[in-house]
Amino acid sequence: MHILEILNASPGETFIREHAKAIVEHTNVQLSWAYTQAQHTGSARPPLKGLQNCFSLPNFNRMQSFRKVGFRLKYMLMHWENAKKRAILNAIEKARPDIIHFQFASTAIQWAWITDDLQIPFTFSIRGSDIQVFPYITDGYTDKLKAIGEKAAGIHAVCESLKQQFCSLTHLSPKKVEVIRTVISDEWHNVRRNPQKGYLLSVGRLHWAKGFPDLLLAAHQLLQDGIDFKLFILGEGPERPLLEYMIRDLGLQERIHLEGTKSHDEIRTYFAKAQVFVISSLQEGFPNALAEAMMAGIPVVTTDCGGIKEIIQHRHNGYLCRSGDVQSIYEGMKSTLIAADYNPCINNGKEIINRLFSEKKHADIFTNFWKI
Amino acid sequence: MNSPKILVVISHWPSKAHPYLTWLYYRLKEVYPRLQFFIFSSSDKEFGEQLIGKEAVKSCLKNALYRRHFTLNPFPHLISCYKILTNIKQSYKIFLYCRAKGSSILQCYGQLYYFSSLLGKKFDLIYINALQTAKHFRSRNIFGNTPIIASSRGQDFDFEPEGFDNVLTQIDHLHVLGEYLKHKAVSRSFPPDQITIIPPAALPVTIRAGNLVKSDKIITITSASRLAWTKGYIYSLRAVSMVIHQLPDFHINYHIIGDGPEKEFLQVEAVRLGIQSNVIFHGWQSQDEVNKLVFSADIYLLLSIEEGFNNSVLQAQNLGIPCVVSNTGGLPENVEDGVTGLVIPRYDADAAAKALQKLIQEPALRKQMGEAASLRVNQHFSLEKQVRQYADMFENVIRNHEDHIRLQ
Numbered sequence: 001m002h003i004l005e006i007l008n009a010s011p012g013e014t015f016i017r018e019h020a021k022a023i024v025e026h027t028n029v030q031l032s033w034a035y036t037q038a039q040h041t042g043s044a045r046p047p048l049k050g051l052q053n054c055f056s057l058p059n060f061n062r063m064q065s066f067r068k069v070g071f072r073l074k075y076m077l078m079h080w081e082n083a084k085k086r087a088i089l090n091a092i093e094k095a096r097p098d099i100i101h102f103q104f105a106s107t108a109i110q111w112a113w114i115t116d117d118l119q120i121p122f123t124f125s126i127r128g129s130d131i132q133v134f135p136y137i138t139d140g141y142t143d144k145l146k147a148i149g150e151k152a153a154g155i156h157a158v159c160e161s162l163k164q165q166f167c168s169l170t171h172l173s174p175k176k177v178e179v180i181r182t183v184i185s186d187e188w189h190n191v192r193r194n195p196q197k198g199y200l201l202s203v204g205r206l207h208w209a210k211g212f213p214d215l216l217l218a219a220h221q222l223l224q225d226g227i228d229f230k231l232f233i234l235g236e237g238p239e240r241p242l243l244e245y246m247i248r249d250l251g252l253q254e255r256i257h258l259e260g261t262k263s264h265d266e267i268r269t270y271f272a273k274a275q276v277f278v279i280s281s282l283q284e285g286f287p288n289a290l291a292e293a294m295m296a297g298i299p300v301v302t303t304d305c306g307g308i309k310e311i312i313q314h315r316h317n318g319y320l321c322r323s324g325d326v327q328s329i330y331e332g333m334k335s336t337l338i339a340a341d342y343n344p345c346i347n348n349g350k351e352i353i354n355r356l357f358s359e360k361k362h363a364d365i366f367t368n369f370w371k372i
Numbered sequence: 373m374n375s376p377k378i379l380v381v382i383s384h385w386p387s388k389a390h391p392y393l394t395w396l397y398y399r400l401k402e403v404y405p406r407l408q409f410f411i412f413s414s415s416d417k418e419f420g421e422q423l424i425g426k427e428a429v430k431s432c433l434k435n436a437l438y439r440r441h442f443t444l445n446p447f448p449h450l451i452s453c454y455k456i457l458t459n460i461k462q463s464y465k466i467f468l469y470c471r472a473k474g475s476s477i478l479q480c481y482g483q484l485y486y487f488s489s490l491l492g493k494k495f496d497l498i499y500i501n502a503l504q505t506a507k508h509f510r511s512r513n514i515f516g517n518t519p520i521i522a523s524s525r526g527q528d529f530d531f532e533p534e535g536f537d538n539v540l541t542q543i544d545h546l547h548v549l550g551e552y553l554k555h556k557a558v559s560r561s562f563p564p565d566q567i568t569i570i571p572p573a574a575l576p577v578t579i580r581a582g583n584l585v586k587s588d589k590i591i592t593i594t595s596a597s598r599l600a601w602t603k604g605y606i607y608s609l610r611a612v613s614m615v616i617h618q619l620p621d622f623h624i625n626y627h628i629i630g631d632g633p634e635k636e637f638l639q640v641e642a643v644r645l646g647i648q649s650n651v652i653f654h655g656w657q658s659q660d661e662v663n664k665l666v667f668s669a670d671i672y673l674l675l676s677i678e679e680g681f682n683n684s685v686l687q688a689q690n691l692g693i694p695c696v697v698s699n700t701g702g703l704p705e706n707v708e709d710g711v712t713g714l715v716i717p718r719y720d721a722d723a724a725a726k727a728l729q730k731l732i733q734e735p736a737l738r739k740q741m742g743e744a745a746s747l748r749v750n751q752h753f754s755l756e757k758q759v760r761q762y763a764d765m766f767e768n769v770i771r772n773h774e775d776h777i778r779l780q
Contacts (some may be wrong), residue, residue: 241531
C-alpha cells in the first residue's frame with residue numbers, strides 16, 4: 001500500500017514526523033510526502049529515513065519567475081488556470097499513490113479537487129483549529145467541511161472531543177471518524193530528573209489559544225502568597241509583546257522568563273529541572289507537550305479544554321483546572337507545588353501515555369484505518 | 373515674534389485612525405491665524421473631508437510638506453538632488469550623522485531623499501505628534517537649535533521603558549495627556565517643569581435628537597476601539613458572559629465596534645463562553661456611525677491593560693453614557709470613579725462583572741452618571757480649552773527659547 005501524505009510546509013511539524021517515523025518503522029506501508037507551501041518546487045530532501053518519496057507541489061504564488069516561464073512553456077497550449085492544475089496533477093500522478101492523506105482539514109478543503117481528477121480515495125486528519133477556530137471566523141467553512149467529510153474515505157481525529165465537535169458541526173455519522181492518538185517518542189522516558197524546588201515549566205507557542213495571560217495572573221497570586229517559584233515559558237509567537245508588558249506591569253520580571261524557541265535537547269534540560277509542568281490553554285486538540293512532560297515524569301497541572309480531560313483524571317495522574325479560570329490555575333499550581341508525594345501521580349501518568357500514545361499502537365491503527 | 377512658523381510632524385494626516393487630530397489642527401488654524409502651521413507627514417488626503425469638509429482640509433494642507441516615498445521615477449530624485457545641492461552644508465551634516473550611525477552611502481541618500489522637502493527651511497518651533505515618530509525624525513540634525521516639543525500619548529514608556537531615553541534627551545519640551553504619563557516621563561528623569569499636561573478633547577456631537585424609549589430589561593453594552601491586546605477585550609468578554617449568566621431576566625447585548633488583530637480570538641472566545649448570540653462585531657465604522665452606536669448604548673465598557681488616556685471613553689462620556697473602565701494608565705483621570713462611571717482593577721473580570729451588574733440593575737444610577745459625565749466633559753475636556761492650551765504651550769516654548777538666546 002502506498003500512501004501520499006500532503007503537508008503544508010517543509011520539513012513538517014514534529015508530530016507529523018513522529019507519526020511518519022512510527023508508520024515507516026512498524027509497518028510495511030510505503031509513505032511519501034508532498035508539500036503544498038514550500039519555497040521550492042520538485043523533489044525535496046526527506047526529513048527522515050524510510051520515506052518512499054518527498055517532493056513539493058508547484059506553488060505558483062511563491063515560485064521564481066524563471067520557473068513560472070518554464071511551466072508556461074511546457075503547457076503552452078493550455079489556459080493558465082488549467083495549466084497550473086495539470087502541473088500539480090502530473091506531480092502527484094508520478095508518485096502513483098493508492099490513498100492520499102491530508103494532514104489538516106483545511107488542507108483537504110483547499111486541495112481535495114486533485115482526488116476528483118485522479119480518482120484516488122482520500123482521508124484527512126482533524127487536529128484542533130480546523131474544528132475549533134476556522135468554523136467561527138470564516139463564512140461558509142462549516143459547509144465546506146461537511147462536503148469534504150462526505151467525500152472522504154475516512155477521517156482521523158486526534159482525540160474524542162474533536163470527533164464529537166466535528167460530528168456535531170457537520171452532522172456526519174461518528175462511525176466515519178476514527179480517533180487515533182498522536183505518537184509520543186520514547187526518548188522522553190530517559191530524561192534524568194533532578195527537580196528543583198519551585199521550578200514551574202510551560203511549553204507552547206505564544207498564541208492566544210495557549211492562555212498564557214491567565215497563567216501570568218495565577219503566578220502573580222502565587223507571588224502575593226509569598227511562595228518561592230520561577231516560571232519558564234518555552235516558545236515564541238505573536239503574543240510576546242503582551243506577555244512582556246504584563247510581566248513588567250505585574251512586577252514578575254524576576255520570576256517569569258520567556259525563553260523563546262528551544263531545540264529538543266535544550267527542552268530535555270528544562271524537563272530535567274522542572275518540579276511542575278503547567279498548561280493553561282483555552283483551546284486545544286491534544287497538546288503533545290503535555291504527554292511528553294508526563295512521559296518524562298513531571299507532575300502536571302492543566303486546564304480541561306479539548307482532549308485533555310480524556311487523558312487527565314483529576315488528582316489521579318495530574319491536576320485538572322477549569323480553562324480560562326485564573327483562580328483555579330493558581331490553586332492547581334499551589335497545591336501541586338506543596339504536595340508531599342508525586343510518585344503515584346507520575347506513575348499513573350507514565351502508564352497512560354505508554355498505553356495510548358505508543359508508536360506501535362499508532363502505526364497499527366493507522367494501517368487498519370487506511371485499509372478501508 | 374509676529375507670526376511664528378511651526379512645523380508639525382505627524383506620521384499620517386489627516387488620518388482614519390486619529391480623527392481627533394484633524395479637528396485640533398483645523399481649530400488651531402481658525403482660532404490662532406497668526407501661528408503658521410506646516411504639516412510634515414506622508415500623504416493620506418482622502419480622510420478628514422467628512423469631518424471638517426473639503427475646503428477646510430484643503431486650507432489645512434496648503435502648507436503641507438510630504439515625506440517622499442521611494443520611487444523609480446527620476447523626477448522626484450532630480451528635485452531632491454537639487455535640494456541637497458542647494459543646501460549642501462545642512463545635507464553634509466545629516467550625511468555625516470548617518471555615516472556615524474553605520475548607514476551605507478545609499479542609505480544616507482535615502483534619508484536625505486526622505487527629508488528633502490524640509491531642507492533649507494527655517495522654523496521657530498518643531499512639534500512632533502508622538503514620541504514614536506520622534507524616534508525616527510532626526511530633527512536635531514536637520515534644524516540644529518530650533519526648540520522641539522513632542523507628545524507622549526501612551527504605548528511609549530509602557531512598551532519600552534528604556535527605549536525612549538535617547539529621544540527624551542533630544543527634545544526641549546514634552547506634552548503629555550495626563551498625570552499618569554507625566555509621572556512616567558518624570559521617572560525616566562525628564563525635568564517636570566518642562567512638561568505640559570493637555571488632555572484630549574471630546575469632539576462636537578451632532579446627534580442629540582430625542583431620548584430612545586426602550587425597556588429597562590434590554591441592556592446594550594458597547595466598546596469602540598481597535599481590537600488589539602492593549603484593550604483587554606478578553607476581560608470584557610468574560611465579564612459580559614458572567615453578567616449574562618448572573619442576570620437571566622435581562623436581555624444583554626454586547627456591541628464591539630472596531631477591527632484588529634485580536635478579532636479572530638475574540639470571535640472564538642465568545643463561542644467558548646457560549647455568548648456568541650449576544651456579542652455583535654461591527655468591524656470598523658466611521659466616526660458618525662460610532663457616535664450613533666455608542667449613543668444608543670446603556671453602558672460603555674473598556675477594560676484596557678495599557679492605555680495613555682483614551683479618546684473613545686471621553687467621547688462616550690460626552691454622549692452621556694456611563695463608563696466601566698479599568699484602572700490602567702490615564703483611564704482613572706478620564707473617568708471619575710463613582711461619579712461619571714466605575715473604575716475597577718485591571719485584569720479583573722469578576723470586579724467588572726460586579727460593576728456591570730450594579731449599573732444594569734439601577735437605571736437611575738446610569739442616568740445620573742451619564743448626565744454627570746457629559747457635564748464634566750463639557751467643563752474639563754472642551755475643544756476650545758484644548759486649542760487654547762496648545763497655543764499657549766507653543767508660544768511659551770518659543771518665548772523661553774528666545775529669552776534663552778538673548779541671555780547667551
